[in-house]
Amino acid sequence: MLKLFNNFNLLQYNSFGIDVNAKYFVEFTTEQDLIDYLSKNLNLVNENSLLIIGGGTNILFTKNYNGILFHSLIDKLEVISEDDNSILLKVGGGILWEHFVEYAVINNYQGIENLSLIPGNVGSSAVQNIGAYGVEAKDCIELVECIDLNNNTKYFFSNEECKFDYRHSIFKEKKNLLITFVRFRLNKNTRKINLDYGELKKQFANHLNPCIKDIRDTIINIRENKLPNYKKVGNAGSFFKNPIIYDEKYNALKLKFPEIVAYPFSNDSIKLAAGWLIEACGWKGKVIGNVGVYEKQALVIFNKGQATGKEILDFSQLIINSVFDKFQIILEPEVIIE
Ligand SMILES: Cc1cc2nc3c(=O)[nH]c(=O)nc-3n(C[C@H](O)[C@H](O)[C@H](O)COP(=O)(O)OP(=O)(O)OC[C@H]3O[C@@H](n4cnc5c(N)ncnc54)[C@H](O)[C@@H]3O)c2cc1C
Structure with a gap:
């Protein structure tokens, strides 16, 4: 229709x-x-x-x-192939991501349970290469199907051709490509779970052999306590990306700010926790007019109810300025500004 x-x-x-x-x-x-x-x-x-x-x-x-x-609103989900180890699913881009994760966990297909409760649709999961708790969508995506809106032609992109990176893919550059389906390969061996992420490791320290449902339930619980429900308080999750900097710059910052929070990223670079930088500048819980920084998570900017997009953008610029003044780090929005 x-x-x-x-x-x-x-x-x-x-x-x-x-x-x-x-x-x-x-x-x-x-x-x-x-x-x-x-x-x-x-x-x-x-x-x-x-x-x-x-x-x-x-x-x-x-x-x-x-x-x-x-x-x-494409909501078709079909099995393309399966064997003893894995299943290949073709998933409509209009399906809610959270519904797809729920479906996978109910059927005991492992791979995306760490991405529970991320809002948005399946199509965008490939555009954004959504990630949480040590897992990214790219880890399970095998193929992306799309239509070029400028010439009405269908194209297929393999995982490699998608050029996935941290919150990035080729679809962020080619805005004329509309993703109609994403093919995910999920494991039937549910022992392959990923508990490497610090907060998860802590939660499961005394839990022998958790199943993927345990992981999903725990993550839902953590997220519900940490993030505002966007249906009640307008927000878009993390407003900024975690900045990636070279080791040299990180070592200099670490000398000046020993408590700075960072995670390994590549051989010669580090991912800084943008939330820590924002909090260190005194923004956590701060409200100006109709816009504020969420009191439990400094990466989340929220609309008190009546804000215009321009007010939110201006507010985000104040944060960018103060993080730059203190750390000489330029925060980049994760959110797409239109
Ligand atoms: C409370 C909250 C928590 C969040 N937590 C996380 C998190 O933990 N990890 C994370 O990665 N993200 C998180 N996000 C961000 C968001 O959920 C993801 O970026 C999600 O993928 C956006 O999906 P969407 O369908 O709403 O995309 P939209 O906001 O509608 O679009 C996002 C981008 O994708 C493009 N796009 C959308 N659909 C298609 C399509 N079919 N084909 C081609 N391009 C398309 C749009 O043009 C746009 O550039 C969070 C957001 C909120 C509100």
Whole structure:
């Protein structure tokens, strides 16, 4: 089914709860609906700016969107192949990520349980290479299927071709590629669980042989206590990426700030905890006007209810400035600014 709207309100389509409109809104439930729409409207599509939106849980709208917004509701999930060790699933980009994780855990398919309770859709999980508790979506993605909105052609990207990196993939650069399906390979050997992440290791220190449901339940519990529910308090999770710096710069910072929090990243670089930097600048729990930093997690900027996107953006710039003044580190938004 295909639905077309003009001047469409996006309040329910972005987790910051920003009251803006899109000039055109195109919603479809199958890949064929999208192909049919494009075959009749390619001129209109090529004349306008384009944006693809999933759950809108990683986007900050600072103004009305003066172009075409595409929203996939493709919700088909099929088994492509399976053997004793693993299963290959083709998952519709419009399925809620959390529903897919729940399905995997119920069926005892291992691989994505550490990514429990991350908001948003399956399509965006590949764009963002979502990650949490030591696991990233790329660890299980085998193939991404997409349609080029500019020429109505279907393309397939292997894991390598997706150029996955920390919260990054080729789809962040090629904004005309709409992901229709993502193929995930999950393990049937549920002993392959990943408990390397510090907080998880601690939680399971005295727990022999946890199953993937135990891990999922624990992570849901941790996340519910640590992060605000975006359906009640507008936010987009971590507003900033954790900065990656070379060892030399890290060693100099460590001398000056011995408590600085960092994680290994590569042979010669370190990932700093952006939340620690923000907290060290005194921002945790601070509110200015309609915008604030969440009191339990300094990486989360929230909308007190009536904020505009511009107010949130300006607030984020104040944080960037003070982190730079203190540490000479430039924070980059993880959230997409439109
Ligand atoms: C409370 C909270 C906690 C969060 N915790 C985490 C976390 O632990 N780890 C983490 O990685 N993220 C986290 N996030 C961020 C967010 O959940 C992810 O980035 C998620 O993948 C966004 O999904 P979405 O469908 O809402 O994407 P959107 O915000 O709608 O879009 C994100 C980007 O993907 C593009 N896009 C969306 N759908 C498609 C598609 N089908 N094809 C091509 N491009 C597309 C958009 O154009 C945009 O560039 C959190 C967010 C919130 C609100």
